[in-house]
Amino acid sequence: MAEAALSRALQATVAGDALLRIKGLQAWYGESHILHGVDFDIRPGEVMTLLGRNGAGKTSTLKSIMGLIPRRTGSISFQGRELISLAPERIARQGIAFCPEERGIFASLTVRENLTLPPAVAPGGLELDEIFELFPNLKERLSSNQGTKLSGGEQQMLAIARILRTGAKLLLLDEQAEGLAPVIIQQSARTIRSLKERGFTILLVEQNFRFASTVADRYYVMEHGRIIHGFANAELEANMGKLHEYLGV
Amino acid sequence: MFDFLGIPPQALFGQLLLGLINGSFYALLSLGLAVIFGMLNIINFTHGAQYMMGAFGAYFLLQYLGIGYWWALLIAPIVVAITGIVIERTMLRWLYKLDHLYGLLLTFGLALVIQGMFRHQYGTSGIPYPIPDALQGGHRLTFMFLPNYRAWVIVFSVAVCLATWILIERTRLGSYLRAATENPALVRSFGINVPRMITLTYGAGVGLAALAGVLAAPIYQVNPLMGADLIVVVFAVVVIGGMGSILGSIITGFALGVIEGLTKVFYPEASNTVIFVIMALVLLIKPSGLFGRAASQTSAVEHGGASAAGDGGRSALLFLGVLALFFIISPFFIYPLFLMKAMCFALFACAVNLLVGYSGLLSFGHAMFLGSSAYVSAHAAKVWGFSPELAILTGTGASVVLGIITGALTIRRQGIYFAMTTLAFAQMIYFFALQAPFTGGEDGIQGVPRGFLFGLFDLHNQVTMYCFVFAIVFGTLLMMYRIIHSPFGEILKAIRENEPRAISLGYRTERYKLMAFVLSATIAGLAGATKAIVFQLASLTDVHWSMSGEAVLMTLVGGLGTVFGPVIGAFIIIAMQNYLAQFGQWVTVIQGFIFIVCVLAFRRGIMGEIANKIGKPL
């Protein structure tokens, strides 16, 4: 009895700490059941990395948080507010932003339009100057006519840059390093670290473990639509064996 | 003054002005269609009806509230836009995840309902609407007299088109719209309420149509059918311009209006058809349209058959036997002329269905085969004195030729584009039938002799006639069944299921699709020719687009893609028309209503539902 009460009290404090807390999240694409009860939480200001093999359900988890998978159950609470039944646009307005794996740069919009497309959802977003400090390349390409004419790396910068303006506190970033040259990946890592310094909370989905280890505070490992393991960056060495087994790297 | 190629300048500029006026309406309407298509992926067939509603809105405001033109220009579009918003919220919303064709079918049904109701109330004669005082009169220019109102229509339309273009291409709201057209889910994840934007976009597109309607009221009078034929021309404009482009639809609209006007001067006979001819040329040279990007071609019509294209095994053959038995017994109880009509339409609907079931192409223009074949066989029987079987063969032959020509052009497009191009070609044939010397214009060809079959059997005898029709229809249905189960049918099915794969296996899929198209045209032609002999009449009804719509409706009710479902569909629709004939326009309204219900709640159709229940393809 007393023990149960204690553990509940503990949970409550943890819940108080968490910026985002996910419990028993299940999701379906049509008839196919993809997420089978995902549980994890993210504390304010940390960089959390979701690892897992192809098809484990990482992207689906991000999309569920964002409300982009209509059929989902369980609990997703953000700053104490339940999101599970909200539409994507409402979720975004709580202060969450999503950068998809495929970047999602719009071909029918100019680079500037792409950059300024997402409306502000909360005060405290970065100004354009600050964004250009982070991504000097973008400034040069601003006059470019078609967003999709940018290089892969530039598109990736643009995709992150545009969600920094909105004032969102929690960034969901899917596979940022994918398909980029090593130099650009290093630059990405620097960007993420500096975003963390500015107080953003980041949920990073990564296949590239080396990249992840340069930025992450904590890790969760997914398999078959569940979280099967979690540890802090400090425990990385001790977990290397397990990780190799889980990720098959 | 100088004559230009023997044309007095007054005539030239007069027609040029008229062309610009028409062009204004084409541009406004195709712009609305493009805006709606961009966001909703729906070809809004109701557009013509909504244009008409705009004109009626102006009329009502003046008649009942004493509100004049200028306020009407603002109020009528807003009111019509609100009705559009209700339509989007209650109906269109459910179709976004389905094939685009369902949107076309639903809005087609809506158009029937709306136009039917207005016709019921206001007949077909136009109601005049006065030109506002401020725009009375005109100016005498060097070459011509320019009525102020007409100048105003052109200037105002250009301004509205440009404003819309700027709004979409140059503003922040426009960037939301463009982005949402590309990737609505991502735009929502930025906190933008895309569903609401979609609703408002439909409202705005419909509002543009209504605005055009108000502008048109003083020029063309207010008439329940004012948008019905116009929309088909606008579809052709859209096909010519290509879907994805806003500026493209504006430019194409004005340009085609002018071209049409000039044709009136130099070659008046072709003025009704010139746009369709241009469409044919554009399809040949640049299938995606002058300004169109290569459109993503999707086609996944939900099939009635339990699996994909139901090839209808034994059970379908059994069903055909039951149907045959029914048509053998029923003349003892039911009026034979009605049954013969039902059989002809059953064949017609099966032709449409064959095409959609085995190539995924839903034709909205099959009336051109039914009608032209009816005309040719009626002419052959009456004027040339052909025996009935020869007359029918001649008529069917004509539709084979027409099928080859139109098929070669239209099968280059899929999905809604295919539907629109077939519709437009059918309209071209309609205008041709209206003007050609041998078709008898509005009267059609009447008093066609039924004659003696093979010179022996007198078809004026109802029993003989019935047997003949029965033999033709069921013989053809049986042949259709055979073809479906032949190697040719198997290849068609393979193409239907996975075209790229069929191509990689070395099949020239275009050729097979063309063959399916021609086969379908042939069967539709046979139905039309037979019908002309039975009813001793070929008329404009047979070539009108509403006839194509009926065939689609029969197919839909019976079960899209089921082999013989359309026979049931045809029977039901013809029976309904027969028994509800006394209610006049309500028939159209009810048909439209059935369309809507089928698309929203009953997409498998009757046979499809049954097939689904018993788990066997039919």
Ligand SMILES: Nc1ncnc2c1ncn2[C@@H]1O[C@H](COP(=O)(O)OP(=O)(O)OP(=O)(O)O)[C@@H](O)[C@H]1O
């Ligand atoms: N739109 C969809 N419809 C149906 N199934 C889907 C859809 N998207 C993903 N899936 C399936 O859901 C499962 C999880 O996919 P998800 O994209 O979440 O994996 P992931 O962990 O992000 O993989 P990757 O590392 O390859 O990006 C996979 O089996 C995938 O096939």
Ligand SMILES: [Mg+2]
């Ligand atoms: Mg992924």
